[in-house]
Amino acid sequence: MPVLRPDWNLEITAENVLFAQAADSAAISRRSPRLVDVAHRAAQHALTLIDPVVIYREVPVKSIEKERLYLEDNNSLSGPLILEHLQNATVVLVLICTIGGRLEDQATSFSREDISFSFALDSAGSFAVELLANHVCRYFETFYNQRGMKTSIPLNPGMIGWSLLPGQIEVFRVLEGINSEVSLSESGMMTPRKSVSIVLGAGEEILRVGSRCDYCSYHGRCFYKDKSEAHSCKPITQLERIEL
Amino acid sequence: MDKEQVLKDLCEAVIEGDDVKAVELSNKAVELGLAPLTVVKEAIQPAMDIVGDRFQEGEAFLPELIVAGDAATASLDVLLEQLSGEDSAAAKKGTVLLGVMFGDNHDIGKNLVQAVLSANGFKVIDLGVNVAPKAFIEAAAKENADIIASSTLITTSLPYQREMIELLKAMGKREDYFVILGGGPVTPEWTQKIGADGYGRDAKDAANLCNKLVSGDYKPGLDEPIIENALKSK
Numbered sequence: 001m002p003v004l005r006p007d008w009n010l011e012i013t014a015e016n017v018l019f020a021q022a023a024d025s026a027a028i029s030r031r032s033p034r035l036v037d038v039a040h041r042a043a044q045h046a047l048t049l050i051d052p053v054v055i056y057r058e059v060p061v062k063s064i065e066k067e068r069l070y071l072e073d074n075n076s077l078s079g080p081l082i083l084e085h086l087q088n089a090t091v092v093l094v095l096i097c098t099i100g101g102r103l104e105d106q107a108t109s110f111s112r113e114d115i116s117f118s119f120a121l122d123s124a125g126s127f128a129v130e131l132l133a134n135h136v137c138r139y140f141e142t143f144y145n146q147r148g149m150k151t152s153i154p155l156n157p158g159m160i161g162w163s164l165l166p167g168q169i170e171v172f173r174v175l176e177g178i179n180s181e182v183s184l185s186e187s188g189m190m191t192p193r194k195s196v197s198i199v200l201g202a203g204e205e206i207l208r209v210g211s212r213c214d215y216c217s218y219h220g221r222c223f224y225k226d227k228s229e230a231h232s233c234k235p236i237t238q239l240e241r242i243e244l
Numbered sequence: 245m246d247k248e249q250v251l252k253d254l255c256e257a258v259i260e261g262d263d264v265k266a267v268e269l270s271n272k273a274v275e276l277g278l279a280p281l282t283v284v285k286e287a288i289q290p291a292m293d294i295v296g297d298r299f300q301e302g303e304a305f306l307p308e309l310i311v312a313g314d315a316a317t318a319s320l321d322v323l324l325e326q327l328s329g330e331d332s333a334a335a336k337k338g339t340v341l342l343g344v345m346f347g348d349n350h351d352i353g354k355n356l357v358q359a360v361l362s363a364n365g366f367k368v369i370d371l372g373v374n375v376a377p378k379a380f381i382e383a384a385a386k387e388n389a390d391i392i393a394s395s396t397l398i399t400t401s402l403p404y405q406r407e408m409i410e411l412l413k414a415m416g417k418r419e420d421y422f423v424i425l426g427g428g429p430v431t432p433e434w435t436q437k438i439g440a441d442g443y444g445r446d447a448k449d450a451a452n453l454c455n456k457l458v459s460g461d462y463k464p465g466l467d468e469p470i471i472e473n474a475l476k477s478k
Contacts, residue, residue, distance in 0.1 A: 116310050189428065
């Protein structure tokens with residue numbers, strides 16, 4: 001079943017929303033209680049607008065030639081980042097996580113009358129899709145570990161060494177035929193925008209090196225640097241039943 | 245409440261992003277006989293400068309900038325009603341015509357730019373989304389704009405940015421307005437290639453860019469565009 005619609009008992013707090021807005025929630029709470037209230041309202045509203053979907057496919061690696069990783073389904077992934085992390089992979093898992101388009105539509109509709117709420121709602125969506133992606137990656141890491149395989153760090157098109165547009169095209173090609181949820185624009189933008197595309201490599205000889213931050217163009221200049229990626233959230237129950 | 249206190253409280257209300265209080269105090273200032281231009285210069289502008297500086301220094305965050313911009317705009321709406329046309333223009337750093345280019349309807353980023361530019365003392369005319377090149381130019385003339393700011397998130401709208409500049413040239417109006425660009429697929433190289441005057445990667449960059457353009461000795465139609473990219477320069 002390559003498309004999941006998880007039964008996700010998500011919780012989003014005002015602190016989560018402010019975090020997604022790259023704002024220090026403690027400082028904001030002291031200075032601008034109104035913004036905490038806006039964030040809280042946005043978090044509550046967001047929960048009614050999130051439709052999580054995970055589209056995934058596992059494909060065995062066929063060969064590596066030059067800077068290209070060829071897959072058994074005749075697709076390929078290319079670039080220095082791919083080679084660095086996936087050269088020892090026996091399988092790759094290609095996936096897209098999305099929370100659907102309802103939230104961003106609402107955020108846009110609020111943007112004229114209440115830009116502050118609109119931005120908070122949009123940020124709640126960013127938080128939710130990032131959280132979904134983190135949960136899904138952790139699930140699959142455990143899934144492969146239990147089968148004696150190690151996993152690479154999650155790789156996203158647009159990271160240093162994997163150009164955005166070619167990378168997105170490669171991901172979408174692998175998921176062709178099973179993905180009707182998320183579309184790709186000519187510029188590499190996904191619709192719904194609250195979507196994340198990921199490739200995870202797995203194999204007995206995989207060397208897990210670095211962190212995602214090391215390959216991000218914001219490296220060293222980001223609000224999120226050195227801040228915990230972990231956010232408390234109830235697990236996605238349906239993911240416990242994933243089968244590849 | 246004396247005049248000095250009103251100005252002080254209004255400044256604080258804008259910094260705190262309290263638009264209701266900012267409007268009340270702006271009305272109070274008018275009732276007390278304070279000249280609107282004085283209120284702008286001694287309360288609104290300092291507040292916007294303080295918030296802008298804090299944001300630049302990483303001491304304030306984007307949501308705070310947005311609500312401050314909202315409060316400043318609400319206050320200015322009250323005060324500018326009281327001003328003559330000449331004084332009204334003097335109260336602002338400049339007029340920025342803002343819109344998402346034809347073929348694109350993604351407007352959250354554009355709305356953030358609007359809030360940040362307002363917080364920096366610019367009069368912002370928001371044309372919305374899916375704006376045709378000619379509509380930008382017609383509105384620029386109507387609003388006596390200083391800067392035309394066009395953004396897009398999709399590559400298929402990029403050619404319309406070039407079309408707008410070519411149209412300005414053909415109409416003999418290229419030297420009337422600065423043209424600045426932003427948006428996901430827009431790059432400094434594209435900005436240079438089509439002959440725009442500046443590029444900003446995000447809302448903060450857009451404010452820096454506009455401040456430079458209106459405060460320097462620049463004239464529209466720069467040979468080399470000004471590139472603002474806080475990410476790269478850090």
